[in-house]
Amino acid sequence: MKIPTTVAYLLCTLSLANAASPDRTEKILARTLAVIPSSSPTLDPTWRQNRTRQAKHIHDFFKLFGWLRRNDTIRDPDMPRAIRKIQRVLREPETGVYDERMETVMSRPQCATVQPYNESDAIVDNSTMHKRYVLWGPKWDRTALTYRFVNYTADLSQDRQRAIISAAFDKWMAFLPLTITQASTSTPRADIHIRFISLGAAETGYAYTNMIADGLTMSSGLINVTFNDDYNWADDRLFNFTAVHEIGHALGLSHSKVESAIMWPYYDGIIRPMHPDDTAAIHTLYGWKDPRWNRIDTNSGTKDIIQVSTPLENTASALDGLYQLRSSGQVLSYTPSSNAWKVVDSNKDTAQIAGAGGNIYQRHTDGSVYRYSGTGSNWQYIGAPSDNVVDIVAASDQIYVRRKDGWVARWSGNGLIWTTIEKARNSKQIAVTDQKTIWNLLTNGDLVRSTWPYGSGWTIVDVNPLNTQIVTGGTEFYKLQSDGLVVWLESVKYYWVVIDDEGDVVSVFAVGIYIYARRADGSIWRYTGTPHVWEQLDDRETSASVVGDRKGAVWEMLGGGDVFKLVS
Numbered sequence: 001m002k003i004p005t006t007v008a009y010l011l012c013t014l015s016l017a018n019a020a021s022p023d024r025t026e027k028i029l030a031r032t033l034a035v036i037p038s039s040s041p042t043l044d045p046t047w048r049q050n051r052t053r054q055a056k057h058i059h060d061f062f063k064l065f066g067w068l069r070r071n072d073t074i075r076d077p078d079m080p081r082a083i084r085k086i087q088r089v090l091r092e093p094e095t096g097v098y099d100e101r102m103e104t105v106m107s108r109p110q111c112a113t114v115q116p117y118n119e120s121d122a123i124v125d126n127s128t129m130h131k132r133y134v135l136w137g138p139k140w141d142r143t144a145l146t147y148r149f150v151n152y153t154a155d156l157s158q159d160r161q162r163a164i165i166s167a168a169f170d171k172w173m174a175f176l177p178l179t180i181t182q183a184s185t186s187t188p189r190a191d192i193h194i195r196f197i198s199l200g201a202a203e204t205g206y207a208y209t210n211m212i213a214d215g216l217t218m219s220s221g222l223i224n225v226t227f228n229d230d231y232n233w234a235d236d237r238l239f240n241f242t243a244v245h246e247i248g249h250a251l252g253l254s255h256s257k258v259e260s261a262i263m264w265p266y267y268d269g270i271i272r273p274m275h276p277d278d279t280a281a282i283h284t285l286y287g288w289k290d291p292r293w294n295r296i297d298t299n300s301g302t303k304d305i306i307q308v309s310t311p312l313e314n315t316a317s318a319l320d321g322l323y324q325l326r327s328s329g330q331v332l333s334y335t336p337s338s339n340a341w342k343v344v345d346s347n348k349d350t351a352q353i354a355g356a357g358g359n360i361y362q363r364h365t366d367g368s369v370y371r372y373s374g375t376g377s378n379w380q381y382i383g384a385p386s387d388n389v390v391d392i393v394a395a396s397d398q399i400y401v402r403r404k405d406g407w408v409a410r411w412s413g414n415g416l417i418w419t420t421i422e423k424a425r426n427s428k429q430i431a432v433t434d435q436k437t438i439w440n441l442l443t444n445g446d447l448v449r450s451t452w453p454y455g456s457g458w459t460i461v462d463v464n465p466l467n468t469q470i471v472t473g474g475t476e477f478y479k480l481q482s483d484g485l486v487v488w489l490e491s492v493k494y495y496w497v498v499i500d501d502e503g504d505v506v507s508v509f510a511v512g513i514y515i516y517a518r519r520a521d522g523s524i525w526r527y528t529g530t531p532h533v534w535e536q537l538d539d540r541e542t543s544a545s546v547v548g549d550r551k552g553a554v555w556e557m558l559g560g561g562d563v564f565k566l567v568s
Ligand SMILES: *[C@@H]1O[C@H](CO)[C@@H](O)[C@H](O)[C@H]1NC(C)=O
Pocket: 044, 046, 047, 050
């Protein structure tokens, strides 16, 4: 039996090394000397390659953010400091040692648009870093722009290429007071040129955008978006992502340090909606569409609006969308294409609506609960009347109730049977994430949570009498404190991060990656992903609530019952 022998030998070696005998050093030395070969050892051949690749990654990263002049190199003694700087952007422990996560991120296909060198951001400065979007400097000084294809790749049909590029421009135009159209094919010149050039197999960048600009305005015809034709553009995802990213450059944005922003320079295979960091950047440059909000309803009976939104990675549900509850108990759903409201239910007893996972739920004033799954016209009766039931919360494929006696229960999926979750009375509010983790804020400010399938009851995660409101957005968790602080839970390394400390936030709403705050003056703000950086969406004093979907669309209800949609 060979294997056990080897193990025994290793154990033996270890215990020898650990033994506290006075001649231990000599023994180890003797052993070590004995294993030094007589000729110079051959290095693991991957070592040098790895070192070279790591150094390239680090240099690339620095150039993508304008921290290094094009031809400069980072000296070896500066490497740990350079690595720490990257780790700060990646929200990693600053060890100064090139690690697996850096390798993973920086091996991805990357944009080759090198940012202009910015001395104050260079390696010598290791002080605070502005972790958000960066503007290139110049911008377009006109509102009507054109683009044209200099040439096409052979990877997919020209029609398809035109469709993808046009859709990428549309993505930005949805937020901008600009009109960008394809120039007629006979025109030799347009503001922005699209081209495919083979940059060589060794080039790791998938695309780049360069420009000749006077520093203030972009110059027509001198902005080129170049796709590396050595990448396979038949890959729809890569093409869509790259097109939106490069067009961001062509409109005047540099690389963002927010990892899930479109303007983050590495591609991870995920097509995300426009990030609030990107929209804040583009609004800073070009302002908003005018008007910024469209009224979609005005009715003094509007009592509440909710948005039902399936996670983007799941198949969208037919019941996704905007709903309103009127004080008459009527429930209406909004159809954006026809700008019309349709009555879904007209029961005078409806007190609350909620929805998730392809279902809509309503709670009646008598505490009974009903479910509508989109088939047929009947609401299924799932919860018996009880004056104990004060709140319903829908998340994932579940529906939960919070009861006056402080208990929390979930519907078993069967008849009128509900299952209580162990031992936490005095619940003040519950919120549930996509993974079905229930967060439960108790009346004394304690925060407890229970993870699916809730077999081990509640765990205390925070004790703070200032805790006043909790919200979940997708997989994220936030809380609002009575001192006005908005606090986010970093759920990988598990610590609290204050994301707003102005002290005037009165309520928060979160959906997917987005979180919105309503301040004491009625204004509505959207978090950009960087602590303390919020973008103001509205300054109306009468804002009563805000909801949104997971793609970034936003609706607002005013105190008088008007409902508005953000169009910019
Ligand atoms: C070099 O990198 C490869 C792949 O990342 C890894 O498997 C190998 O262990 C590394 N070699 C050394 C000496 O670090």
